[in-house]
Amino acid sequence: MWKKLNKNTRKNAVTYLMLIAAYLIMSVLQKGGHLSNLISGMLVLLCVYAIMAVSLNLTVGVLGELSLGHAGFMCVGAFSSALFTQLTMNTGMNAGLRFFIAILTGIVVAAVFGILIGIPVLRLRGDYLAIVTLAFGEIIKNLCNVLFLGKDSNGIHVSMKDTMSLGMEADGIVIINGPQGITRTPKQATFFIGMLILLISLIIVLNLVHSRTGRAIMAIRDNRIAAESVGINVTKYKLLAFTVSAAIAGAAGALYAHNTSSLMATSAKFGYNMSIMFLVFVVLGGIGNMRGGVIAAVLLTVLPEVLRFADDKRMLIYAVVLILAMLWNWTPAARTFREKHSIRRMLAGRAGRQQKESGEAAATNKKEEM
Amino acid sequence: MKKFRKAMGLVLASAMLVASLAACGGEDKKDDQNVDSGSTNGEAVLKIGGIGPLTGGNAVYGQAAMNGAQIAIDEINAAGGINGMMIEFNAQDDEADPDKGVNAYNNLKDWGMQILMGCVTSGSCTAVSDYAHEDNLFLLTPSASSLTSITYDNAFRVCFSDPNQGVGAADYISQHQLASKVAIIYDNSDVYSSGITEKFTAEAQSIGLEIVASEAFNADNKTDFSVQLQAAKDSGAELVFLPIYYNEASLILSQADAMEFKPMFFGCDGLDGILGGVENFDLALAEGVMLLTPFAADATDDLTVSFVTKYQEKYGEIPNQFAADSYDAIYIIKAAMEKAGVTADMSVSEMCDAMKAAMTQISVDGLTGSAITWSADGEPTKAPRAVVIENGAYKAME
Structure with a gap:
């Protein structure tokens, strides 16, 4: 049955199964108390970064455009969803429903920003998207740092100066407090929801890639002129892929915002360094390879934490590991070595030998199975 | 099918291995805790x-x-x-x-x-x-x-706390009649700096200190302060309040000196470290700078x-x-x-x-x-x- 499936379907199924297995193993370990506090505290964060890797992989790997501002989309998603939650917190709305709508808010707002940026920029050729998204990320980060928003009995007040100029009544509460950001958003993001969103975004992206639309997008990536000549609407498909990518980043942001009680638009969190970090996940995992991106995101996020015992040297170890991983993935010598000693080949080789040895018996078995 | 079964076997085996390793880890940790709680050996x-x-x-x-x-x-x-x-x-x-x-x-x-x-x-x-x-x-x-x-x-x-410092600084300036026109230069991307500025501004308004300029910079642009200083100078401020850290303050002092702007400078505990904390900073420029700090390294107690x-x-x-x-x-x-x-x-x-x-x-x-x-x-x-x-x-x- 497995063999009859399309090669891509099989590959995707392995990815999904891997995620589900990872979820089950982690939950069982967590329930049994065998997981260290460190790892169990990081589970949601790992989901967030894995989702970001999937999102950026769509832009970089499938669409073939460079985005250096993906942290900006995450930031937009995080702030808009946290804002929604804060505004509706004491209205008696069901907490689960509120969280669901908050995630949708994050997705929609990030998608709108994706469209706004995509419309002018994706019509151009060359590296313009990289430049514009780089600027976008920085602008969003700085805007969030000077934004003050409060709520009182008269409604919502917004200021770009300070909380004093909000001019609120005595019962007013400040929700977005400039550089202090949004504090004490209820921690509703769980590992289950994180995994669910990761799985859904993977299904969306993988299905998109293997659909008619996905083939059109990849045709544009591989040869724009050829794609145009067969009548593909280049801007439309580029915009579509980029918007989906931004929307997924928004979902990651929403998840992130509901996992931290101190959401601040710092350079370390939403600056371009973070965007580059996402790019590193994608490149290390293999451009266009969703599964690899997710694995790289998880490894690179966990690594600095498990290396804590090495104190200052962990930064050095981290860099060395990164370089080694790049060499392992991309140098010709390592590739030939990997091909020679790959697990798949070993399995195939052994299976082949066994088949010969057991001769007819195996062949009849196989027939029966099929 | 056979290959798939083999692969699954491998996956399950490795999962079991991981699980057992994690379990071992957990037990080891519990042992450690027993030792540390001090009940088993004399040294608490x-x-x-x-x-x-x-x-x-x-x-x-x-x-x-x-x-x-x-x-x-x-x-x-x-x-x-x-x-x-x-x-x-x-x-x-x-x-x-x-x-x-x-x-x-x-x-x-x-x-x-x-x-x-x-x-x-x-x-x-x-x-x-x-x-x-x-x-x-x-x-x-x-x-x-x-x-x-x-x-x-x-x-x-x-x-x-931030409010405590902001209010304290405003009260101090007003009670000692250091100045009536105050300019603020602060980092609006920093929690500490913007927190103090906010409370300082509020307190200044209620006690009648006039704030003639409130100029912000952020973490990405903290080397050139000529714009902020010029605004403070033009506003006729007698005192510049610097609720920031000493690295930026040292630059502000040098640049103010270069443009011959010589008001009083007043800071909070973030300024502590300006003496000796900054390389190539002419300490003569820090003469007369006032700061609220809970700690002074050259106190004689x-x-x-x-x-x-x-x-x-x-x-x-x-x-x-x-x-x-x-x-x-x-x-x-x-x-x-x-x-x-x-x-x-x-x-x-x-x-x-x-x-x-x-x-x-x-x-x-x-x-x-x-x-x-x-x-x-x-x-x-x-x-x-x-x-x-x-x-x-x-x-x-x-």
């Missing part, structure tokens, strides 16, 4: 965790804080510990990032932390205090000054002299207020523990409850203030000290 140990930025842009503050704490712990251990318990200290890096702070906190919990001295920075402290509250673990931050950092009843702090000598011997530099805050923090923990009669076999939660009650009853003489007391909301009560820089040294102001 108290585990204090520290969280602060040891790498990255704010590493100066975190490293100083952990060094200061280490000195206090060495002293206490040499003198026989707290209630006979030796202190073990574990400092973890959070890069001033809330997520990394939570990771550091969880890591310390795996280590068996019983008391947390941290976090050094406000944002990280706000995030961590949530988790510490859930675990009912006692938290004393040396230097997180934001109001949101210690909202819970298990959290206390050593330093002044015995406690400060002994601390500064030890710090210099061990780390080769002059301690700043972060080091002093965390040095005090360890002694405050000691005082509260002795008051509460804490023993090492208490659970984290029992210890926290005992400490919470004790904190409001103790009075501590430290480097950053004498007879410091705490209210149940975690805020310290101590008098702000104003100093003026004269002949390259701090001199207390009346």
Whole structure:
């Protein structure tokens, strides 16, 4: 049955199964108390970064455009969803429903920003998207740092100066407090929801890639002129892929915002360094390879934490590991070595030998199975 | 099909291996905890965790804080510990990032932390205090000054809060009639700086100080201040309030001097370190700068002299207020523990409850203030000290 499936379907199924297995193993370990506090505290964060890797992989790997501002989309998603939650917190709305709508808010707002940026920029050729998204990320980060928003009995007040100029009544509460950001958003993001969103975004992206639309997008990536000549609407498909990518980043942001009680638009969190970090996940995992991106995101996020015992040297170890991983993935010598000693080949080789040895018996078995 | 079965077998086998390894890890940890609780062997140990930025842009503050704490712990251990318990200290890096702070906190919990001295920075402290509250673990931050950092009843702090400093500075300027027209230059991407500015502005309005210019910069543009200084100069300000850290302040002082703008400068505890903390800075420019600081490294009381000598011997530099805050923090923990009669076999939660009650009853003489007391909301009560820089040294102001 497995063999009859399309090669891509099989590959995707392995990815999904891997995620589900990872979820089950982690939950069982967590329930049994065998997981260290460190790892169990990081589970949601790992989901967030894995989702970001999937999102950026769509832009970089499938669409073939460079985005250096993906942290900006995450930031937009995080702030808009946290804002929604804060505004509706004491209205008696069901907490689960509120969280669901908050995630949708994050997705929609990030998608709108994706469209706004995509419309002018994706019509151009060359590296313009990289430049514009780089600027976008920085602008969003700085805007969030000077934004003050409060709520009182008269409604919502917004200021770009300070909380004093909000001019609120005595019962007013400040929700977005400039550089202090949004504090004490209820921690509703769980590992289950994180995994669910990761799985859904993977299904969306993988299905998109293997659909008619996905083939059109990849045709544009591989040869724009050829794609145009067969009548593909280049801007439309580029915009579509980029918007989906931004929307997924928004979902990651929403998840992130509901996992931290101190959401601040710092350079370390939403600056371009973070965007580059996402790019590193994608490149290390293999451009266009969703599964690899997710694995790289998880490894690179966990690594600095498990290396804590090495104190200052962990930064050095981290860099060395990164370089080694790049060499392992991309140098010709390592590739030939990997091909020679790959697990798949070993399995195939052994299976082949066994088949010969057991001769007819195996062949009849196989027939029966099929 | 066969291949698939083999692959599945491999996956399951490795999953089992991982699970068994993790299980082993868990058991090992439990054994460790038994040893540490002190019931099995004679030497009782108290585990204090520290969280602060040891790498990255704010590493100066975190490293100083952990060094200061280490000195206090060495002293206490040499003198026989707290209630006979030796202190073990574990400092973890959070890069001033809330997520990394939570990771550091969880890591310390795996280590068996019983008391947390941290976090050094406000944002990280706000995030961590949530988790510490859930675990009912006692938290004393040396230097997180934001109001949101210690909202819970298990959290206390050593330093002044942002509002406290902003209001204190405005009152001081007004009471001593230093100036009537004030300009502010602050970092609007920094929690500390914008927090003080906000309260300073509010207090200034209510007591009749005129703020003629309020100029912001941010973390990405903090090398050229000519625009902000020009605005302050044009507005005719007599005094420029600098609620920022000393690195930026040193640039502002140099650039103001270059454009022949010579108002009075007034800062908060972030300015501490301007004498000796900045390379290639002409100390003559700092003459006459006034600042509110709880700690002055060249004070002549015995406690400060002994601390500064030890710090210099061990780390080769002059301690700043972060080091002093965390040095005090360890002694405050000691005082509260002795008051509460804490023993090492208490659970984290029992210890926290005992400490919470004790904190409001103790009075501590430290480097950053004498007879410091705490209210149940975690805020310290101590008098702000104003100093003026004269002949390259701090001199207390009346």
